[in-house]
Amino acid sequence: MAARTKTAKDRPSYRCTECGWQAAKWLGRCPECQAWGTIDEYGAPAVRTTAPGRVTTSALPIGQVDGRQATARSTGVPELDRVLGGGLVPGAVVLVAGEPGVGKSTLLLDVAAKAASDEHRTLYITGEESASQVRLRADRIKAIDDHLFLAAETDLAAVLGHLDAVKPSLLIVDSVQTVASPEIDGAPGGMSQVREVAGALIRASKERGMATLLVGHVTKDGAIAGPRLLEHLVDVVLSFEGDRHARLRLVRGVKNRYGTTDEVGCFELHDEGITGLTDPSGLFLTRRAEPVPGTCLTVTLEGRRPLVAEVQALTVDTQIPTPRRTTSGLETSRVQMMLAVLEQRGRISAIGKRDIYTATVGGVKLTEPAADLAIALALASAASDTPLPKNLVAIGEVGLAGEVRRVTGVQRRLAEARRLGFTHALVPGDPGKIPAGMKVLEVADMGDALRVLPRSRRREAPRDEEERR
Numbered sequence: 001m002a003a004r005t006k007t008a009k010d011r012p013s014y015r016c017t018e019c020g021w022q023a024a025k026w027l028g029r030c031p032e033c034q035a036w037g038t039i040d041e042y043g044a045p046a047v048r049t050t051a052p053g054r055v056t057t058s059a060l061p062i063g064q065v066d067g068r069q070a071t072a073r074s075t076g077v078p079e080l081d082r083v084l085g086g087g088l089v090p091g092a093v094v095l096v097a098g099e100p101g102v103g104k105s106t107l108l109l110d111v112a113a114k115a116a117s118d119e120h121r122t123l124y125i126t127g128e129e130s131a132s133q134v135r136l137r138a139d140r141i142k143a144i145d146d147h148l149f150l151a152a153e154t155d156l157a158a159v160l161g162h163l164d165a166v167k168p169s170l171l172i173v174d175s176v177q178t179v180a181s182p183e184i185d186g187a188p189g190g191m192s193q194v195r196e197v198a199g200a201l202i203r204a205s206k207e208r209g210m211a212t213l214l215v216g217h218v219t220k221d222g223a224i225a226g227p228r229l230l231e232h233l234v235d236v237v238l239s240f241e242g243d244r245h246a247r248l249r250l251v252r253g254v255k256n257r258y259g260t261t262d263e264v265g266c267f268e269l270h271d272e273g274i275t276g277l278t279d280p281s282g283l284f285l286t287r288r289a290e291p292v293p294g295t296c297l298t299v300t301l302e303g304r305r306p307l308v309a310e311v312q313a314l315t316v317d318t319q320i321p322t323p324r325r326t327t328s329g330l331e332t333s334r335v336q337m338m339l340a341v342l343e344q345r346g347r348i349s350a351i352g353k354r355d356i357y358t359a360t361v362g363g364v365k366l367t368e369p370a371a372d373l374a375i376a377l378a379l380a381s382a383a384s385d386t387p388l389p390k391n392l393v394a395i396g397e398v399g400l401a402g403e404v405r406r407v408t409g410v411q412r413r414l415a416e417a418r419r420l421g422f423t424h425a426l427v428p429g430d431p432g433k434i435p436a437g438m439k440v441l442e443v444a445d446m447g448d449a450l451r452v453l454p455r456s457r458r459r460e461a462p463r464d465e466e467e468r469r
């Protein structure tokens with residue numbers, strides 16, 4: 001009898017648990033997402049063809065489609081509504097991801113209580129904590145409401161059963177990686193389980209017109225854990241950011257089918273819970289009676305929101321051959337660039353052989369190039385031990401040739417600085433309309449910008465350094 005040949009159905013296939021890439025043989029590293037040790041063996045799917053079937057709804061001209069069903073409803077948290085584009089759309093599925101302990105569960109429990117009402121019930125499914133633990137947090141943040149229902153479940157079938165019993169308008173699942181289906185092989189949080197759970201919850205949301213908030217884990221690199229397919233399936237992806245040692249929390253829109261992705265919500269985490277900040281600039285400033293050397297203010301744009309932030313720099317003598325360069329809230333590479341520009345273009349030679357410490361106030365992270373001018377002026381002020389003029393903000397990108405380049409949103413930045421009481425600003429050329437009461441000095445390069453420091457003190461630092469040597 002002839003030997004039975006292996007068909008395509010009998011041959012095993014291999015699939016990446018991170019991105020879903022398939023291969024005919026095992027590999028140590030996925031060629032698609034470059035992840036190591038994520039290729040597992042799966043049975044090859046049978047080839048099927050789909051015949052035309054009965055349609056569920058007839059196709060209509062787009063002008064005849066009723067758009068009122070997609071009207072957003074407020075969550076009760078204005079800062080979250082800002083990021084979502086007005087609120088939660090019925091049937092929308094939102095994925096909220098962030099580091100452990102950043103405040104995701106606290107924020108969503110607050111949203112669950114504020115969104116609950118007589119006509120709109122809220123169902124909160126917890127898979128990581130017991131119901132009594134969530135109740136303790138609800139008591140602490142005052143998130144108790146008769147129309148907020150709570151259940152501790154990790155089985156997908158039980159979650160769907162709760163939907164039939166409660167009939168909520170808002171479903172919150174904390175988290176999607178803890179819920180599993182017994183009909184699917186694999187541990188909770190695996191690619192197949194996350195895909196099945198997310199698919200079932202998305203189908204239920206669309207069929208019922210129920211908004212759904214899913215909490216997602218992140219990897220050590222900050223990426224959302226699980227298959228990339230999860231981010232494609234949901235309608236909105238929100239990133240919850242913040243240093244656990246600071247009070248500020250930022251919610252950014254990474255993906256939004258119902259609005260823009262350039263909005264940012266600001267929150268303050270405290271013992272009584274988490275509250276939105278309509279004016280968070282005060283967290284990033286240190287109010288002083290007199291200016292201090294090594295400090296400079298700038299206006300950064302978080303999405304479309306201008307925030308006034310403070311850059312601080314400190315330079316000290318060192319006895320080691322390689323001076324220290326320490327940064328907090330700033331990109332080390334940009335600080336190094338500003339040091340090089342000051343030494344070469346600004347003729348401040350003393351700064352290169354000293355320990356340099358730079359930081360921001362309040363835990364804010366400045367990554368946009370518009371903060372370059374403030375970083376450079378803070379370093380120059382620290383090197384010469386000369387304070388900058390009071391009520392001064394600096395806005396502009398600094399190039400390697402020492403030129404100060406234009407940045408976006410200068411008018412919005414100046415308006416925010418004037419609203420907070422600042423009267424002087426250093427900006428690149430052609431800033432546009434200037435707010436009333438604001439004195440603006442246009443600078444073309446670092447030479448022009450450094451003139452805000454007293455000339456005698458600027459020349460002392462290099463000379464003193466030469467005398468020490």
